[in-house]
Amino acid sequence: MEAQSADAAAPGSESPPDSSTTVEQFRFTGSGGEYFRIWIVNLLLSVVTLGIYSAWAKVRRMRYFYGNTHLAGDVFEYHGQPRQILKGRLIAFGMFLVYFIVSAISELAGVLLALIFFFFVPWLAVKALTFRARMSSYRNIRFTFEQDHHGAAKVFIGFAMLVGITLGLFYPYFAYARYRFAINNSSYGKARLNLFAGPGVFYWIYFRAALLYIAAIAIGLAVFRLWSGFGIDVLGDPKKFSSMLPRLVIVFLPLLLFVGAFLNKCLQNATLGNVTIHRHRLLSGMQTGRLFWLYLSNTALIVATLGIFIPWAHVRMAQYRFERLALEARGSLDEFIAGESQASAATGEEISDMFDVDLGL
Amino acid sequence: MTGLRGQYFDGRSSLRHPVELQIGMDGRLRVTGLAEVREYRLSETEVSERIGQTPRTLRFPDGSACQVLDNDAIDAALEALDTTSVQHDVHRLESQWSYAVVALLALVAIVWAGIQYGIPAAARHVAAIFPPRADALIGTQALELLDHGYLSPSKLPPERQQQLREKFAAITRDLDDAHQYRLEFRQGGELGANAFALPSGIVVMTDELVGLAQADEELEVVLAHEIGHVVHRHSLRMLLQNSATSLLMIGLTGDVSSASVLVASVPTALVQAKHSRQFEAEADDYAYAWMDRNGISHRYFGEMLSRLEKKYGGAEAGALSWLSSHPRTAERIRN
Numbered sequence: 283m284e285a286q287s288a289d290a291a292a293p294g295s296e297s298p299p300d301s302s303t304t305v306e307q308f309r310f311t312g313s314g315g316e317y318f319r320i321w322i323v324n325l326l327l328s329v330v331t332l333g334i335y336s337a338w339a340k341v342r343r344m345r346y347f348y349g350n351t352h353l354a355g356d357v358f359e360y361h362g363q364p365r366q367i368l369k370g371r372l373i374a375f376g377m378f379l380v381y382f383i384v385s386a387i388s389e390l391a392g393v394l395l396a397l398i399f400f401f402f403v404p405w406l407a408v409k410a411l412t413f414r415a416r417m418s419s420y421r422n423i424r425f426t427f428e429q430d431h432h433g434a435a436k437v438f439i440g441f442a443m444l445v446g447i448t449l450g451l452f453y454p455y456f457a458y459a460r461y462r463f464a465i466n467n468s469s470y471g472k473a474r475l476n477l478f479a480g481p482g483v484f485y486w487i488y489f490r491a492a493l494l495y496i497a498a499i500a501i502g503l504a505v506f507r508l509w510s511g512f513g514i515d516v517l518g519d520p521k522k523f524s525s526m527l528p529r530l531v532i533v534f535l536p537l538l539l540f541v542g543a544f545l546n547k548c549l550q551n552a553t554l555g556n557v558t559i560h561r562h563r564l565l566s567g568m569q570t571g572r573l574f575w576l577y578l579s580n581t582a583l584i585v586a587t588l589g590i591f592i593p594w595a596h597v598r599m600a601q602y603r604f605e606r607l608a609l610e611a612r613g614s615l616d617e618f619i620a621g622e623s624q625a626s627a628a629t630g631e632e633i634s635d636m637f638d639v640d641l642g643l
Numbered sequence: 644m645t646g647l648r649g650q651y652f653d654g655r656s657s658l659r660h661p662v663e664l665q666i667g668m669d670g671r672l673r674v675t676g677l678a679e680v681r682e683y684r685l686s687e688t689e690v691s692e693r694i695g696q697t698p699r700t701l702r703f704p705d706g707s708a709c710q711v712l713d714n715d716a717i718d719a720a721l722e723a724l725d726t727t728s729v730q731h732d733v734h735r736l737e738s739q740w741s742y743a744v745v746a747l748l749a750l751v752a753i754v755w756a757g758i759q760y761g762i763p764a765a766a767r768h769v770a771a772i773f774p775p776r777a778d779a780l781i782g783t784q785a786l787e788l789l790d791h792g793y794l795s796p797s798k799l800p801p802e803r804q805q806q807l808r809e810k811f812a813a814i815t816r817d818l819d820d821a822h823q824y825r826l827e828f829r830q831g832g833e834l835g836a837n838a839f840a841l842p843s844g845i846v847v848m849t850d851e852l853v854g855l856a857q858a859d860e861e862l863e864v865v866l867a868h869e870i871g872h873v874v875h876r877h878s879l880r881m882l883l884q885n886s887a888t889s890l891l892m893i894g895l896t897g898d899v900s901s902a903s904v905l906v907a908s909v910p911t912a913l914v915q916a917k918h919s920r921q922f923e924a925e926a927d928d929y930a931y932a933w934m935d936r937n938g939i940s941h942r943y944f945g946e947m948l949s950r951l952e953k954k955y956g957g958a959e960a961g962a963l964s965w966l967s968s969h970p971r972t973a974e975r976i977r978n
Binding site (some may be wrong): 311312316317318319320322323324325327328330333336338342345346348349350355356357359375378379382383386387388389418420421422423471474541585589590592615616618619620 | 650
């Protein structure tokens with residue numbers, strides 16, 4: 283790690299140190315209407331081709347979001363190739379099918395398969411993060427990811443097992459280690475990214491989120507009891523439960539979305555907001571209230587429009603995320619140097635897409 | 644010659660060079676504004692696809708690239724040289740609201756037809772690939788789980804059990820489909836008057852159901868209905884259809900994460916309930932065909948269903964009927 287951070291500083295030493303600090307604001311310029319048309323046409327083509335075209339659709343969607351993300355006058359670019367992504371999707375689809383059938387036939391075999399998959403996660407995480415980094419560029423300089431399989435095994439197997447052994451008390455450290463792994467192995471060109479927040483920040487976040495969660499459940503139960511006259515015991519009575527379901531959703535969904543907004547805001551600010559690259563650093567200033575409102579209104583509108591609102595929801599989220607993200611630049615952004623290029627298979631990212639492996643970043 | 648303004652990046656550093664780009668009719672590209680003028684052939688230049696209003700990237704063989712905002716000018720130049728791609732037609736579809744509306748309507752129609760006919764037909768064909776012996780592999784522990792949680796040993800006299808087993812054997816005698824048919828009796832407890840079939844061919848009937856029947860024919864038609872589930876391999880097909888439905892929903896909503904799971908789970912549940920009702924109707928068909936073959940009046944099935952509905956309340960009418968696993972009783976009774 284030490285040698286690499288020295289390497290990252292190398293480009294700066296070529297020009298005289300520049301202490302002038304400017305704040306470059308990220309900007310997302312996509313529009314919901316434009317994205318809706320792209321989304322619906324590509325969705326139709328994907329369905330008509332029985333999913334084959336979905337790889338091309340994904341590339342177009344990614345290119346739309348990258349190409350509308352501005353920083354200091356230039357946009358990001360996505361380089362994923364549809365054929366590569368299709369190959370990954372076919373493998374992921376095959377694995378998904380095997381897992382689904384096996385676990386339906388025998389729960390024991392399903393658990394065994396999931397266990398095998400668990401030991402496969404570090405490799406998958408490295409592949410997915412490498413793919414994502416390699417397929418992203420800014421100013422024609424690609425991002426790269428160090429293939430640290432040893433570090434991945436430590437985090438995704440060792441630390442993940444410690445979470446189980448400590449009954450979850452270790453989880454904040456695990457979350458911290460995951461972000462650290464994903465960020466500190468990433469480079470923009472030759473410049474290494476560095477997360478400078480420590481594990482304490484994550485313990486503080488999860489402690490407050492847990493308290494908030496308990497408070498939300500208590501408030502929810504009280505409101506639900508006032509409204510319907512029932513307590514928690516409706517969960518055990520299928521008949522009462524199904525007739526009370528709408529009220530349960532109306533009471534608990536906003537409360538849980540609020541807890542989710544708080545947690546995600548904290549995590550985003552603690553990770554992206556504490557990253558340095560070269561002599562620059564990122565600034566993230568998300569707010570719980572705004573994020574909660576986005577979650578709530580997006581969910582309500584997606585349900586009310588039977589899903590048609592999905593593209594607008596994606597665009598609104600991206601707008602807000604980048605509105606609250608900035609780069610504090612010490613000196614020029616013109617000095618980044620490209621790293622060596624290497625190919626990366628898309629399989630990792632596509633499989634993790636389907637199995638929803640939470641990689642954090 | 645068309646003059647285009649762009650940002651040139653040499654691929655080695657993040658330094659931006661404002662340049663002017665000229666695309667000649669000879670298929671050559673001139674980049675001016677750098678220390679020296681650079682020339683590339685359009686045929687060896689990779690031009691990114693047009694997507695919305697995002698800038699285009701022209702990637703040159705030496706690893707350098709140029710970003711251009713003026714999409715129309717690029718497209719005009721490419722068109723003049725007759726080098727547009729298939730993906731450009733996709734952009735044309737994406738740029739008009741009328742196409743988007745047509746796409747939405749087509750998508751709704753296709754998804755509806757797929758759920759109604761496509762997935763069930765595909766599942767039937769795929770199920771046919773598996774030998775009937777494979778059915779026994781599905782839910783091998785199901786009866787043990789039920790015995791553990793809900794059911795208790797039958798209190799029905801052995802003579803009565805034997806009597807009904809003989810009737811069951813008569814219904815399954817002519818079936819030659821490798822299923823191991825067997826009738827089991829249990830006390831239903833919470834499940835009440837009920838009968839269900841396991842994919843292997845075991846049919847379980849509760850004491851409460853036997854008690855509720857006023858004629859043995861009523862029990863026979865219920866058994867025929869359950870055997871219909873086994874003969875038509877509903878467990879395997881349900882498994883296949885549910886996987887296909889889940890995949891379809893994942894595909895439609897784009898990802899399997901966060902809030903979209905919640906949004907996708909409702910239609911998934913609706914589709915699965917719909918498929919379940921289709922299977923119930925198919926098992927009813929089987930039962931009615933059996934009654935016709937054996938000269939048993941349809942009214943036995945109707946009376947049994949009515950009595951069950953009176954005792955437990957039938958499948959819900961109105962909005963909740965969409966979520967119900969069984970069709971409405973009134974629809975199931977045929978003359």
